[in-house]
Amino acid sequence: xxxxxxxxxxxxxxxxxxxxxxxxxxxxxxxxxxxxxxxxxxxxxxxxxxxxxxxxxxxxxxxxxxxxxxxxxxxxxxxxxxxxxxxxxxxxxxxxxxxxxxxxxxxxxxxxxxxxxxxxxxxxxxxxxxxxxxxxxxxxxxxxxxxxxxxxxxxxxxxxxxxxxxxxxxxxxxxxxxxxxxxxxxxxxxxxxxxxxxxxxxxxxxxxxxxxxxxxx
Numbered sequence: 408x409x410x411x412x413x414x415x416x417x418x419x420x421x422x423x424x425x426x427x428x429x430x431x432x433x434x435x436x437x438x439x440x441x442x443x444x445x446x447x448x449x450x451x452x453x454x455x456x457x458x459x460x461x462x463x464x465x466x467x468x469x470x471x472x473x474x475x476x477x478x479x480x481x482x483x484x485x486x487x488x489x490x491x492x493x494x495x496x497x498x499x500x501x502x503x504x505x506x507x508x509x510x511x512x513x514x515x516x517x518x519x520x521x522x523x524x525x526x527x528x529x530x531x532x533x534x535x536x537x538x539x540x541x542x543x544x545x546x547x548x549x550x551x552x553x554x555x556x557x558x559x560x561x562x563x564x565x566x567x568x569x570x571x572x573x574x575x576x577x578x579x580x581x582x583x584x585x586x587x588x589x590x591x592x593x594x595x596x597x598x599x600x601x602x603x604x605x606x607x608x609x610x611x612x613x614x615x616x617x618x619x620x621x622x623x624x
Contacts, residue, residue, distance in 0.1 A: 431555045438567075443576050445458050448514050465525040476530050489531055492531040495523065496524050502520060507576060
């Protein structure tokens with residue numbers, strides 16, 4: 408009976424698990440690139456402050472825009488939002504790789520690229536939908552997300568340093584782009600996300616934002 412229940416849960420979650428697994432893999436690749444760039448920046452400048460500002464530039468968009476992105480994403484097509492966010496985040500890695508290959512990569516470039524990447528992640532996180540889930544699976548998926556986050560934090564420095572040792576910063580960036588390609592193609596070709604019900608269609612963007620701020624307060 409328990410085995411039957413397990414396979415039944417897998418059938419209910421198969422589309423979500425495909426989305427979740429590929430997006431988690433892509434997030435791991437992005438985290439590896441961010442970690443490797445911090446190491447590279449410190450090797451170039453020797454300044455702890457300049458490398459710390461790389462992290463600040465990544466997370467500043469979360470702080471500034473996270474209160475508004477939820478209301479914005481509710482008005483956009485979820486799948487398209489995720490595809491565009493993924494693609495633009497990958498473009499930041501491509502830009503950094505091109506600059507590195509041509510010998511023009513500087514820490515100031517990384518501040519701008521990190522900020523853009525952080526903004527795309529800020530848009531993508533509210534778009535990561537539960538519309539693919541039956542309500543009975545919410546608790547299991549919550550635990551799965553927590554496990555994925557913990558594994559990513561554990562594996563990021565290990566894998567990033569291993570790739571840097573074998574092939575340098577370029578190897579980490581190529582691995583990031585490979586994980587992006589897997590996640591992008593899975594979302595583009597195999598996943599259809601139902602349209603979410605987001606409350607009153609007449610509610611304005613500002614009203615939605617105020618409602619979120621009231622709930623937060």
